Amino acid sequence: MAHSPFSPGVAAGRLDADAYQDNFSDLHPALDPHEALVAADRCYFCHDAPCITACPTDIDIPLFIRQIATGTPDAAAKTILTQNIMGGMCARVCPTETLCEEACVREMAEGKPVLIGQLQRYATDHLQAQDVHPFTRAAATGKTVAVVGAGPAGLSCAHRLAMLGHDVTVYDARSKAGGLNEYGIAAYKAPDGFAQAEVDWLLKIGGISVEYETALGADISLDGLRAQFDAVFLGMGLGGVNALAIDGGDRDGVLDAVDFIADLRQAKDVSALPVGRDVVVIGGGMTAVDAAVQSKLLGALNVTLAYRRGRDRMNASVFEQDLAASKGVRIMTHVAPVALHGNGSVREIEFEYMNDDMSGTGQTVRIAADQVLRAIGQTLEGDVLPALDGGKIAVNATGQTSVDGVWAGGDCAAGGDDLTVTAVAEGRDAAMDIHARLTA
Structure with a gap:
């Protein structure tokens, strides 16, 4: 007989309504314009800034902070999004305290870094609120790419490919896009439906269609995708x-x-x-x-x-x-x-x-x-996949797998550190390599 997932002592409604509201509100409330200017003013705008090296997506952090300091947050957002199209979510969930902020000269000198993550959120939120997309598509190439998985790696890859003029079809096993950003992080890190709002905004680039409730192995096959598309990117994460x-x-x-x-x-x-x-x-x-x-x-x-x-x-x-x-x-x-x-x-x-x-x-x-x-x-689920390395898909530096015309990135690929920001970088870099192959 199947077990219930709950023990008798497991119950709902243990707190009053106000407590739930407080407990699941924003972990780090957004900076207001004055707070952002004060925080930006602490940056030394270092040449060869160590914070850039510490960022997996290589964002020019001193530049975007200078743009905030000079009253142009939308320009700052474009600087961020050029390197990391999911900069809004990464500003909320990225462990900046062990990456860019740990490398900040202010942190090393004073023990109090510049609030890089919160400044990144300030800039990207400001631009997203304008309901515009800062990038436009290049001329159509006539090439098509399949992306499996609508998580950070897949969406990053899809956006960059679409921006470069390719037509992209994204397949995801769930009923919503976003991957771990939608389903796998604490609610207090991205409340108020931010994950879906960011997906909707990202898709405004055009050239991307999403097929939901379509899983690799059950509904589509790798061989089928290779026959139908000019390239394939696997970014479906870990299902087991x-x-x-x-x-x-x-x-x-x-x-x-x-x-x-x-x-x-x-x-x-x-x-x-x-x-x-x-x-x-x-x-x-x-x-x-x-x-x-x-x-x-x-x-x-x-x-x-x-x-x-x-x-x-x-x-x-x-x-x-x-x-x-x-x-x-x-x-x-x-x-x-x-x-x-x-x-x-x-x-x-x-x-x-x-x-x-x-x-x-x-x-x-x-x-x-x-x-x-x-x-x-x-664990990675699936039988007919490219060669594995330690239970994940083996890839080279640009995400190419053992199967010609197939790239991979994010949690399903070997070598990463299971961070949203790293998955975004891997999706972006694979897209650039796919583009080079398709336009050679």
Whole structure:
């Protein structure tokens, strides 16, 4: 008999309406014009600025900040969007504290960097509010490209190709475009429907059609796309989730963190989402932190994030870890789950303490848990794919795969660091390589 995904202790409506409104409001409120000018004035406008090198999309950060400082935020936005067409979302979700802002000279000298991420948001939001698109299409080339996956990599690739005059068809397995930007990040990072608004704005370039609920393998094939189009870009992300292979791992109350976050992102009323009293999230990445923090914001009494290594080995940034702690999430390190206990539904989770070398100590601890969220990594789904490297599609520096005429980027491709900004860069660079091939 199929299990219910919920334990008896998992319930909705734990908080009052005002609390939900506050908890899921914007994590970083937008700068007003005066605040933006003050923040921009702190930039040294460095020559050979280290912040540019630290940006995966190579945005000319001193230039766009100077443009804000001189009262031309739309020009600043175009500087950003020329390199990163999803600069608005990246300004909200990119770990700037470990990238451009960590490299900022102000950070190194004073411990307080220029607010690069918030300034980027100020500029891109200002332009997007004008309801115009800053780029126009080149003359039609007559070439067609298929893009599989309407996430950051796929949309970035599609936009650049369309701008260069190619006709692009994007296929996505879901009913909305956006990929992880729409389904996979914390609601408080991009509230008020921003992900879809950015997609709608991006598509104004023209030359891009989107086919929804169309999955590679089930509805379309790679061979079929190669026969129909002049080039193919694969950016479908990772569809599978690693299993929790422990005793009792299939008990009621055990969910995938990505599904939990997706349900929350698509909910019209977050107060209707069930959450446990004692929630345990297993994992150490951004998804784990997002799931843990949002569990707390939904009203969970106790939330524990459990990771098998030390905090210095967590994929989630220090900022994200500190955010979780500030919201009341308990972070347990050097523990690995060994069993879930309960009569049908999970009631407790048992961990073994781990050494630094990942060997077990033999010592265990049990903690209460009526909801367990798995955030232990995702896997690539699909049988007929180009050659793989470590479970992902093998690519060269420009995204070419082992199959002629097929490129890949984003989370499904090997070598990246699973960041939105990196996926955008990989999609853009693959588009430029595709364009060079198609116009040679």
